[in-house]
Amino acid sequence: MVMEIVSLREFLGQVRQVLEFAYPLQYRITAEIARLNIHHQSGHCFPDLVEKEKDKVVAKASGVIWKSNLDGILKKFRDTVGEELKEGMKVLLVIEVRFHELYGLRLNILDIDPSYTLGEFALSRKRILAQLDKEGLLNRNKQLPFPPVPQRIAVISSESSAGYEDFLNTLYNNPYGYRFSITLFPAYMQGEQAEPSILAALERCYKRRKQYDVLVIIRGGGDNIDLHCFDSYNIGKAIASFPLPVLSGIGHTRDETVVDIVAHKKLISPTATGEFVINRMRNFEETLEGISSRLVDFSRGILTEQQALIKEADNHLNIFAEFFLRKVNQNFNSIVSDFRTNVSKCIASREFFLKQMPDNLASALRIYVKGHINFLERQEDRVSLMNPVNVLKRGYSITFKDGKIVKNADSLQEEDRIETQLFSGRIKSKVEEIKKRSSSGFLKGEGDDRE
Numbered sequence: 506m507v508m509e510i511v512s513l514r515e516f517l518g519q520v521r522q523v524l525e526f527a528y529p530l531q532y533r534i535t536a537e538i539a540r541l542n543i544h545h546q547s548g549h550c551f552p553d554l555v556e557k558e559k560d561k562v563v564a565k566a567s568g569v570i571w572k573s574n575l576d577g578i579l580k581k582f583r584d585t586v587g588e589e590l591k592e593g594m595k596v597l598l599v600i601e602v603r604f605h606e607l608y609g610l611r612l613n614i615l616d617i618d619p620s621y622t623l624g625e626f627a628l629s630r631k632r633i634l635a636q637l638d639k640e641g642l643l644n645r646n647k648q649l650p651f652p653p654v655p656q657r658i659a660v661i662s663s664e665s666s667a668g669y670e671d672f673l674n675t676l677y678n679n680p681y682g683y684r685f686s687i688t689l690f691p692a693y694m695q696g697e698q699a700e701p702s703i704l705a706a707l708e709r710c711y712k713r714r715k716q717y718d719v720l721v722i723i724r725g726g727g728d729n730i731d732l733h734c735f736d737s738y739n740i741g742k743a744i745a746s747f748p749l750p751v752l753s754g755i756g757h758t759r760d761e762t763v764v765d766i767v768a769h770k771k772l773i774s775p776t777a778t779g780e781f782v783i784n785r786m787r788n789f790e791e792t793l794e795g796i797s798s799r800l801v802d803f804s805r806g807i808l809t810e811q812q813a814l815i816k817e818a819d820n821h822l823n824i825f826a827e828f829f830l831r832k833v834n835q836n837f838n839s840i841v842s843d844f845r846t847n848v849s850k851c852i853a854s855r856e857f858f859l860k861q862m863p864d865n866l867a868s869a870l871r872i873y874v875k876g877h878i879n880f881l882e883r884q885e886d887r888v889s890l891m892n893p894v895n896v897l898k899r900g901y902s903i904t905f906k907d908g909k910i911v912k913n914a915d916s917l918q919e920e921d922r923i924e925t926q927l928f929s930g931r932i933k934s935k936v937e938e939i940k941k942r943s944s945s946g947f948l949k950g951e952g953d954d955r956e
Contacts, residue, residue: 520604521604531615532601532602534598535595535598536555536595537596539553539554539592547572550575551567554566554567569612570614574615581617594622595625598612598617599614626736633738646744646745646747646751647769651750654789657686658718659690660688668725668754668756671774671779672754672776673779675776683783683786690706694724704740721754724775725775735765744764744767752769754777756775897927902927919936
């Protein structure tokens with residue numbers, strides 16, 4: 506059999522006819538937008554569609570949204586989802602299969618069902634919240650004690666945001682005259698740069714956390730567009746773990762975002778956030794005023810009670826003082842009387858003593874003198890006994906050599922001339938023999954052979 510030879514155009518035309526015959530209807534398919542190519546010059550959009558399994562692309566196709574449908578599709582999606590159609594979103598498409606000899610196979614996108622995307626967002630948010638709950642972070646920030654006087658406020662917002670201006674005006678123009686110190690950590694609050702920008706602002710605020718009482722995250726008002734960044738796991742975890750209470754005032758009416766759920770408290774707008782801070786200040790002031798009022802009343806009660814006790818004590822004091830003075834006066838008069846009696850007795854006793862003193866002194870002096878006379882007489886007898894004359898009378902003598910008294914025989918030698926003084930007269934003689942006292946007590950001569 507000989508195969509027919511046809512041109513490329515003819516062949517692709519036959520393919521187009523087969524596809525149009527096989528897929529003549531409209532179909533509903535799900536896909537992820539890999540790229541969203543809008544040609545601003547022509548007004549057409551040519552998205553690249555993919556399907557992934559575990560982040561791996563398993564199918565890919567090109568699509569087209571003609572200008573005539575594009576604005577309506579984008580507006581309906583934005584109004585329903587609250588965000589712009591963008592890359593990375595999973596969508597439900599209404600398509601027709603089209604094949605062109607020049608451009609190949611394309612899916613003609615007739616509509617996009619935004620409810621499907623909302624469901625995907627809800628599922629993603631649910632998964633993120635479940636993960637935070639598993640990590641014990643879901644209610645951690647809510648458990649932080651909220652400061653009673655939140656005057657030092659850190660704010661993460663866009664510097665040019667109308668919501669930030671509303672927040673400042675609410676605080677600075679409060680009717681109670683409260684003063685606040687506010688520090689802005691600027692960040693993008695929507696778009697692709699929002700998530701890394703908010704995380705960077707949280708990191709900067711964390712480094713200065715000791716300077717603030719509370720952290721506020723607010724965004725501008727207007728359309729609820731592009732809130733997807735506030736359903737981020739990374740931002741949710743950073744806020745849940747933040748060491749300061751976090752107030753969420755991102756201003757939207759749709760379902761709560763992850764940021765709203767993990768924050769210490771969600772407020773519906775930046776203005777409401779400012780009013781909440783002011784009310785906390787006011788509640789604290791009213792509490793202080795109540796305590797002050799109760800303290801004053803309590804103090805007054807104590808003072809009244811103490812005044813009554815003092816008055817009663819004063820009356821008792823007067824009675825006891827009068828009794829005490831009367832008793833003291835009686836005791837004093839008794840003491841004075843006793844003193845006078847004792848003084849009279851003492852004077853009489855001293856007077857008698859003084860009268861007897863001369864006789865007593867004379868008698869004592871006589872006894873003293875007599876005692877000393879007796880002592881002197883005894884001393885005189887002792888001295889008389891020791892007189893050399895009296896000693897010589899009793900038969901003793903004194904031996905002299907060269908005019909000096911001889912006390913020891915060792916000081917004499919044979920042939921020495923000595924003189925002996927008797928009671929009556931003096932004898933001169935010559936030493937012939939010397940006897941010395943031995944160790945046994947006997948006297949022996951120098952020529953004695955006895956030992």
